[in-house]
Amino acid sequence: MRLRQQWGVPGFRPARVVRYGSIPRVLSTGALRAHLLAARLAGPVATSRENSLRSYRLFAARDPRVMLGLAPERAWAEPEVLRLMAERCGVSADPAHVSGPDAIDPERTVAALDAFAERLGRVASLRAPVLLGTGHPHRLLGFYAGLADALSSAGCPVLTPAQGRCIDITTRFGVRTYRLDYVRGVALVREPGGRPSGGETGAHTHSPLPVRVALQDAAERYGVLPELVIGDHGWVCGAGQLGIEAIGPADTDDPALFVGEAEGRVSVVVPLDDGVRSHYYRPLTRYVLHRAGLSS
Numbered sequence: 001m002r003l004r005q006q007w008g009v010p011g012f013r014p015a016r017v018v019r020y021g022s023i024p025r026v027l028s029t030g031a032l033r034a035h036l037l038a039a040r041l042a043g044p045v046a047t048s049r050e051n052s053l054r055s056y057r058l059f060a061a062r063d064p065r066v067m068l069g070l071a072p073e074r075a076w077a078e079p080e081v082l083r084l085m086a087e088r089c090g091v092s093a094d095p096a097h098v099s100g101p102d103a104i105d106p107e108r109t110v111a112a113l114d115a116f117a118e119r120l121g122r123v124a125s126l127r128a129p130v131l132l133g134t135g136h137p138h139r140l141l142g143f144y145a146g147l148a149d150a151l152s153s154a155g156c157p158v159l160t161p162a163q164g165r166c167i168d169i170t171t172r173f174g175v176r177t178y179r180l181d182y183v184r185g186v187a188l189v190r191e192p193g194g195r196p197s198g199g200e201t202g203a204h205t206h207s208p209l210p211v212r213v214a215l216q217d218a219a220e221r222y223g224v225l226p227e228l229v230i231g232d233h234g235w236v237c238g239a240g241q242l243g244i245e246a247i248g249p250a251d252t253d254d255p256a257l258f259v260g261e262a263e264g265r266v267s268v269v270v271p272l273d274d275g276v277r278s279h280y281y282r283p284l285t286r287y288v289l290h291r292a293g294l295s296s
Contacts, residue, residue, distance in 0.1 A: 027290045032283060033106050039280040042106035045273040047252045049102045055253040056081040068256040069208025069238035073263050081255050088258045089271040102252040104271045112270040117291035119247050119268055124294055127155035128227030133187035133211055133235040137202030141186055142278050146285035147230060148185035150294040158185040159226055162217035169207045178203055180210055187214060208238025240265035249274055
């Protein structure tokens with residue numbers, strides 16, 4: 001009930017009829033905020049409170065599955081992680097709230113998108129090299145590809161190092177070999193036997209190994225490092241841990257990015273649900289490009 005009253009959402013389910021035909025043209029903050037709530041990118045989200053709290057416990061225990069390549073400067077107790085997530089993301093700070101859907105404050109999302117856009121505008125003004133990568137290619141590839149296209153048009157070299165390189169990544173099924181590939185300038189990893197280079201599919205991963213391999217190849221083979229890394233999960237934390245500016249979105253069960261931001265390793269984290277339909281992220285691309293002065 002409190003979530004419905006706070007954000008004006010009619011229950012925890014999205015409205016049955018949401019007209020997305022004109023949504024890709026969203027540019028105003030008010031229209032963006034309405035879209036965030038309608039698409040459940042913010043407000044009550046699909047990520048459960050149980051999953052979020054479990055991630056906070058694992059992070060406090062420094063479980064590698066949720067560290068995403070970040071090595072925190074100090075110990076973070078579970079209550080501290082919860083308080084940080086309440087501050088940065090808008091989840092409930094009440095430890096007794098242990099079930100149901102989690103929530104993201106849309107105002108925090110909009111503010112973070114503005115900061116995200118500022119970083120894009122700055123790197124574009126410098127025409128500096130950038131690297132984009134995702135561990136959520138089925139959902140977020142289009143969002144990043146739109147950014148890559150705009151940055152390239154602004155004169156930023158969009159780096160594609162270590163393409164085709166094989167990477168051994170630990171998964172719940174054991175160690176598996178993946179291949180680093182790029183689609184429209186965005187890095188992703190493919191499962192063994194996956195679609196040939198250039199296809200739209202890729203594997204879901206939180207590993208920081210792909211960005212480490214890409215950065216090492218960029219430095220050793222081309223003698224250049226990106227001014228900015230744009231991505232999610234291990235792409236952001238892995239780059240930030242190495243001292244390279246990194247920005248990207250994160251869900252309520254991804255505390256590593258928010259801790260990285262709090263400790264100064266990550267520049268901007270945008271709180272949002274990272275698992276909704278891919279076309280719901282299009283207005284976010286348009287919004288940040290418009291705010292960055294990069295929209296056509």
